[in-house]
Amino acid sequence: MKNPKTQRKLLAVFAHPDDETFICGGTLAKYGAEGVEITLVSATRGEMGRRMGNPPYLNRESMAAAREAELREACAHLGVRSLHFLDIRDKTVEFIDEAALTERVAEFIRELEPDAVLTFHEKLGGHPDHCAIGKATTAAFRRAAARGALYFISFGETMAQPERYGYSREDVVRVDVSGHLQAKLAAFRAHRCQTEIDEWVWRSDREALSRFGKHEYFMRGAGKSRSGDSRDLF
Ligand SMILES: [Zn+2]
Numbered sequence: 001m002k003n004p005k006t007q008r009k010l011l012a013v014f015a016h017p018d019d020e021t022f023i024c025g026g027t028l029a030k031y032g033a034e035g036v037e038i039t040l041v042s043a044t045r046g047e048m049g050r051r052m053g054n055p056p057y058l059n060r061e062s063m064a065a066a067r068e069a070e071l072r073e074a075c076a077h078l079g080v081r082s083l084h085f086l087d088i089r090d091k092t093v094e095f096i097d098e099a100a101l102t103e104r105v106a107e108f109i110r111e112l113e114p115d116a117v118l119t120f121h122e123k124l125g126g127h128p129d130h131c132a133i134g135k136a137t138t139a140a141f142r143r144a145a146a147r148g149a150l151y152f153i154s155f156g157e158t159m160a161q162p163e164r165y166g167y168s169r170e171d172v173v174r175v176d177v178s179g180h181l182q183a184k185l186a187a188f189r190a191h192r193c194q195t196e197i198d199e200w201v202w203r204s205d206r207e208a209l210s211r212f213g214k215h216e217y218f219m220r221g222a223g224k225s226r227s228g229d230s231r232d233l234f
Helices: 019-033 060-078 098-112 128-143 178-190 205-209
Strands: 009-014 037-042 082-085 116-119 149-153 172-176 215-223
Touching: 009 019, 009 098, 009 128, 019 037, 019 060, 019 172, 019 178, 019 215, 037 060, 037 098, 060 082, 060 178, 098 128, 116 128, 128 149, 128 215, 178 205
Parallel strands: 009 037, 009 116, 037 082, 116 149
Antiparallel strands: 149 215, 172 215
16 A cells, blocks of 8 residues: 555646647656655546547537547556546636636635646637636645645747747756657547648557657646755655
8 A cells, every 4th residue: 555645646737638638748648657645636628629530520510529538548648547527618717707716726726735836828729718717726836825836838949948938947847758658649549630731640569669759848827846856746
C-alpha cells in the first residue's frame, strides 16, 4: 500500500478532450508511470470540434460520446486514473458564471489536495475555452489555498525561449518526456476523430515519434513545488 502522505498527486484542469494529450501527454505519461495519482478534469466533451473523423462519420449529436470514449482510452495510455467532466457545452466556457466555475474547480482542489495543478494561462491559452478554464482554475487555486504549485501549460517549444513572452528561465519547468513518447503517441491515436486527418500520426511509430519534442514546458503560476527543481513539477 502506498503511504498516503508521500503519494504525489497531480490535478490537470483543461477544456477539451485531447488538450491533455496534445499539449502535455508526455508529462502525464511520465508521472503516471512513476505512480503519481493523476486526476483530469475536462470542462467540456469537445462536441463542437471541427474535425469529425476522416472521412467524416460523426455529427454534433454523436460527437460528445465519441470524444469521451476516446479520452478515456487516452487516459489509460497516459496513466490518468481519474477523469471528470464539468459538463459545460463546448465553446461556451467563457460564458459560464465565473464565480460558480471557480468554486467547482476549488472543490476538486480541496478534495484532492494536489501537489501540482496544471491548467491554461488565462491570456496565453490560445482558445477562449482554454483561457476561461485557466482563469477559473487560477482563481480556484487561490481560493482553495492550495498547498502545492500551480503551473500553466505551454505549446510545443514556445517556452524554450521564455524571454519572448516576458518570462525568465526561472519561471519555467522543463520536463524530459523522451522516455514516454510511445505512450503519448498511443494517446494521440486514441483521439482518433481528431487525429485521423493528421497523416503523420498514422505513419510508422518511428516516423510519428520523431515529430515529438523531447521536452514539455510549464510556466510557474503560483505556489511552490517541494523540490524547486527546474526539471520537475513536484
Ligand atoms: Zn482545447
